Amino acid sequence: MTLMIMQYSDIKMHIINKKYLWGYSIMAFISLIFACLIYINKSSISLVNAFLFRSIIILLLIFCLSALSICYMLVNLYRCRSFYKFYKNCLKEHNIRFHKVVIQMEDYKMHMPNGTSATIRPSPKSTNAVYLETDDYFLLFFSIQYFGLVRQVLKPFIFIKNDKEFDLKGAKVSIIRDFETIETEENRILIFSNNYEITKVIIPQQPSTLQQKIRLNNQI
Helix, strand or coil: CCCCCCCHHHHHHHHCCHHHHHHHHHHHHHHHHHHHHHHHCHHHHHHHHHCHHHHHHHHHHHHHHHHHHHHHHHHHHHHHHHHHHHHHHHHCCCCCEEEEEEEEECCEEEECCCCCEEEECCCCEEEEEEEEECCCEEEEEEEEEECCCEEEECCCEEEECCCCCCCCCCCCCEEECCEEEEECCCEEEEEECCCCCEEEEEEECCCCHHHHHHHHHHHC
């Protein structure tokens, strides 16, 4: 079987997705551009003075969104880079797959201003992932989306199949020992038994188009 050799750019673009990279980059510089326009254009300053309270709220929102975008972008890039180092040091001899998996998040409660609360049951969402199965563990590396706006790359999950201990060489991963596995003809379902934001992951048995493309390039 031909091994699929992954590059950092493959992992980054598959996990984070190009549209989110562009979105984070744009949001990161909106506040800087807006501040420059206010500083340079006196009419903009007059407009800010005329609508001071409203302008301050808008500016705070813009700065907060920009700071949040910068934070998530840096964290996501760092985790993709860390995973790539982990892959080079420990996983390069394995046939890792690129997948489109389905994530089921746990229910959460939203508190209302009147003191009542409502239970929100998120619908399953598909996301890109890196997947590996060995005799000792499953590995999943993916990102999740919050409120349809923010995408966060999580640390790789390693689901231990048995009690065997093995050296991860200081890798920053989440070790899962208490989980269930359900096999079907089309999917493998990993059910989290511990208290995580995620309750289960559905993994299709077929590799993604990106994996097939990279494997073809390696053969050429």
